[in-house]
Amino acid sequence: MAEGLLDPRTIRELAAELDLRPSKQRGQNFVHDANTVRRIVAAADLQPDDVALEIGPGLGSLTLGLLERLAWVHAIEIDDRLAGRLVQTVAERLPAAADRLTVTEADALTVTTLPDPQPTAVVANLPYNVSVPVLLHVLATFGSVRSGLVMVQSEVADRLVAPPGSKVYGVPSVKLAWYCSSRRAGSVPPGVFWPVPNVDSGLVALQRRDPPVTTATREQVFALVDAAFAQRRKMLRSALVGVYGSSARASEALLAAGIDPTARGEVLDVADFARLAAIEPV
Numbered sequence: 001m002a003e004g005l006l007d008p009r010t011i012r013e014l015a016a017e018l019d020l021r022p023s024k025q026r027g028q029n030f031v032h033d034a035n036t037v038r039r040i041v042a043a044a045d046l047q048p049d050d051v052a053l054e055i056g057p058g059l060g061s062l063t064l065g066l067l068e069r070l071a072w073v074h075a076i077e078i079d080d081r082l083a084g085r086l087v088q089t090v091a092e093r094l095p096a097a098a099d100r101l102t103v104t105e106a107d108a109l110t111v112t113t114l115p116d117p118q119p120t121a122v123v124a125n126l127p128y129n130v131s132v133p134v135l136l137h138v139l140a141t142f143g144s145v146r147s148g149l150v151m152v153q154s155e156v157a158d159r160l161v162a163p164p165g166s167k168v169y170g171v172p173s174v175k176l177a178w179y180c181s182s183r184r185a186g187s188v189p190p191g192v193f194w195p196v197p198n199v200d201s202g203l204v205a206l207q208r209r210d211p212p213v214t215t216a217t218r219e220q221v222f223a224l225v226d227a228a229f230a231q232r233r234k235m236l237r238s239a240l241v242g243v244y245g246s247s248a249r250a251s252e253a254l255l256a257a258g259i260d261p262t263a264r265g266e267v268l269d270v271a272d273f274a275r276l277a278a279i280e281p282v
Contacts, residue, residue, distance in 0.1 A: 011030055011032040018082070030059050041066060041123070049070075051117045052070050054075045055108045055126055055134055055138070056078070057075040057076075059082065060086050060089045064093060067097035067101060078107050108130075109130065109134060109137050125151040125201075128156070131153065132160070147205075171225055178218065179206075225265075228273070229266075235261065237254060
């Protein structure tokens with residue numbers, strides 16, 4: 001097998017070897033364009049000593065691109081056939097990097113520890129159907145991750161980076177903002193994938209920051225976020241009845257936090273939710 005990044009023919013050869021039929025359930029769409037891989041790696045803006053965490057490496061397109069540039073790659077793959085073949089693919093195509101790859105066969109949502117070196121960045125073509133929960137799990141679990149670049153469905157990318165007041169601002173926007181600042185870092189057309197998805201993809205760049213100052217726990221803040229957006233057209237004093245027990249108590253807490261009880265959740269930023277969560281129910 002040739003060295004270097006994967007091309008469309010090699011992707012299909014590997015899939016045939018594994019008798020792999022890409023699964024929609026697992027969001028398996030494999031990047032087969034080397035220029036796209038290099039663009040993603042460059043956009044991640046990483047240093048040679050960075051350690052990447054890749055979720056769903058698939059047949060290894062992005063893994064190879066990362067190993068060309070970085071000190072180490074941790075890859076988490078749920079499909080046993082793909083996990084097993086990835087080590088071999090790297091050994092064949094980039095032999096000098098074979099000892100700088102760790103492959104963990106698991107559901108990424110269940111992984112809570114990784115061997116050293118610890119990851120400093122998450123760089124991944126995230127499976128569309130679980131992209132948000134996986135990203136939030138990684139950020140919550142691996143405090144060593146300071147930055148990242150993830151590829152997700154374009155509309156999900158818009159939601160992740162949306163500011164308060166935007167039509168697509170919601171739970172993913174607020175929860176991601178707890179951990180990171182984020183921005184759109186480009187788009188990826190369907191034609192660079194096999195099989196070709198029926199949606200565009202978007203790149204989201206991440207930079208870790210400290211969470212808002214609050215005496216509340218993250219879980220308490222996120223519970224308020226979930227409640228506020230469960231019925232997003234409701235005023236907060238009504239949307240938070242389940243948390244505070246009554247509209248009157250919800251209004252008192254909102255006023256104590258300096259928030260208009262008639263406002264809706266979509267106008268609050270993460271600091272607002274953190275401040276409200278610190279108010280003890282009366």
